[in-house]
Amino acid sequence: MDALSDDAGGKRARGLDRAFEILDFLRQKRQALKPNEIAAQIGAPRSSVYELVNLLLRNGILEFTGGEGRVYLGRKLYFLGAAYENHFDFTRECEAVLERLADETRETAQFCMLDGNKYTVVRMREGARPFRISTDVGQSVPIPWTASGRLLVAHMSNEDILTFIPPQDFCLPSGEWLDPQAFLAEVRQAERDGLFTFNSIVDSFTHCFAVPVTDEEGHVAATLCLVAPRDDGLANRERYLDCLKDAARGLSHAPARPKRS
Amino acid sequence: MDALSDDAGGKRARGLDRAFEILDFLRQKRQALKPNEIAAQIGAPRSSVYELVNLLLRNGILEFTGGEGRVYLGRKLYFLGAAYENHFDFTRECEAVLERLADETRETAQFCMLDGNKYTVVRMREGARPFRISTDVGQSVPIPWTASGRLLVAHMSNEDILTFIPPQDFCLPSGEWLDPQAFLAEVRQAERDGLFTFNSIVDSFTHCFAVPVTDEEGHVAATLCLVAPRDDGLANRERYLDCLKDAARGLSHAPARPKRS
DNA sequence: CGCTAAAGTCCAATATACCGTACATATGAT
DNA sequence: ATCATATGTACGGTATATTGGACTTTAGCG
Known part of the structure; x- marks a missing residue:
């Protein structure tokens, strides 16, 4: 082969x-x-x-x-990109949702997707505190570095995930290695919970919240995230998660409820 | 060749x-x-x-x-398209300019470019009167059908223009044929005037105004247009052209400066 | 001036990409 | 059942795209 x-x-x-x-x-x-x-x-x-x-x-x-x-x-x-955007018309809603999120939480809100086997921030709305966000819009970032990454691969089997993500992407920016098995456990946990949060591993002062946005087939097509200062994130955890889930509900295409024909 | x-x-x-x-x-x-x-x-x-x-x-x-x-x-x-847009960061200014144009004139304002050997509306701002605009954003339209088309090819020689534009594009939507020589004359006139206006040939009730937007080398990189009802356009011709020229000046200065990461 | 390295062009050899054609499958009309 | 059409797959021949390498040109530099 x-x-x-x-x-x-x-x-x-x-x-x-x-x-x-x-x-x-x-x-x-x-x-x-x-x-x-x-x-x-x-x-x-x-x-x-x-x-x-x-x-x-x-x-x-x-x-x-x-x-x-x-x-x-x-x-x-x-x-060509504009034609894509026009066809899968997520942008308009997306901007509105991000704006509302940023207003409600005063934190930085992001809309993220997979780009091949990398994670990327598609759109971002800066929060009230302008502190340095580590990832710019459009940059490709190893999936294991991000909270969203746990959700974006959750539809795949463990085996598929490990062949999908390049091995070197488990090497964190600090130089430490993330155990793939630990990562998989987090993926499964995120899948069950319908969310994932952690202290960012690309910097030392933010806490990240991610919830899934599903397409019409129920797959995780994207995520919505908040990036907050750590103490702030912990203090507002429940409220932030509620805001995120509300927002994600607005973006997610309703899974086809079986209705009588 | x-x-x-x-x-x-x-x-x-x-x-x-x-x-x-x-x-x-x-x-x-x-x-x-x-x-x-x-x-x-x-x-x-x-x-x-x-x-x-x-x-x-x-x-x-x-x-x-x-x-x-x-x-x-x-x-x-x-x-990839987003990366292009980010690099040649015309979008933000463009939106602001179009908004101002639409506010000042109450007409539909467009930002247009060449897509290969076709004309296309890149961004549009609807005016106060919501009448039916014939071309949607992103659609490819034969160059000779549009006022902007005269300006967008003005940097080329007559000969180059005729090999550049597909011959069948001189066939107007009405079925009539536009004489290429007449078109070339209009191109040269538009080049001299720094503007072009005419009664639209794709519909029978609008008047179109176009002015060039130049890049740092002085080439025509795009156009700004207004699409107005005919009598309205004739009545406000000078004012509309002033608005357009002002707007184009704003865009032409800093069109394509790569911004720092 | 040579000397070196970077940047771009040209060219022939051959691995292979494109394409014609045949085959497989489904659907629908007659 | 037979034919026709739409759709996708499989495969081999040959035109050619990819490639290494030779060759120019430009630039920097002692």
């Missing part, structure tokens, strides 16, 4: 995969790069990268910007 | 191009489609489309949705 993951062995890569690898890399870097730099940093043949970059430029998927031949994500991606 | 359009002869198409053709097609259709339908409607080999669709699904570029094996644009495209 082949290693279906990615660049294993010295096999030829498919253009499409390479192309999206380039796009993801640019997104992660969040800046324009020269084709040469891209090739070097993702470990792809330079000639291939040059050819692909030119193809993507002609399609408007990439654009020249930043001078010196640097390229970054292009306008066409914006249009 | 290569035939930059698409499937000309009976040559093999490149996977990447086919892939983005699929994505664009889905965007245009604005609904989930079965791979089979996609293949039939874009005139591509079914086996190729199935293979590409599966690849794109694996990458999160497409998603199953709508049941029956239908696919539509995927979450990853949303993330």
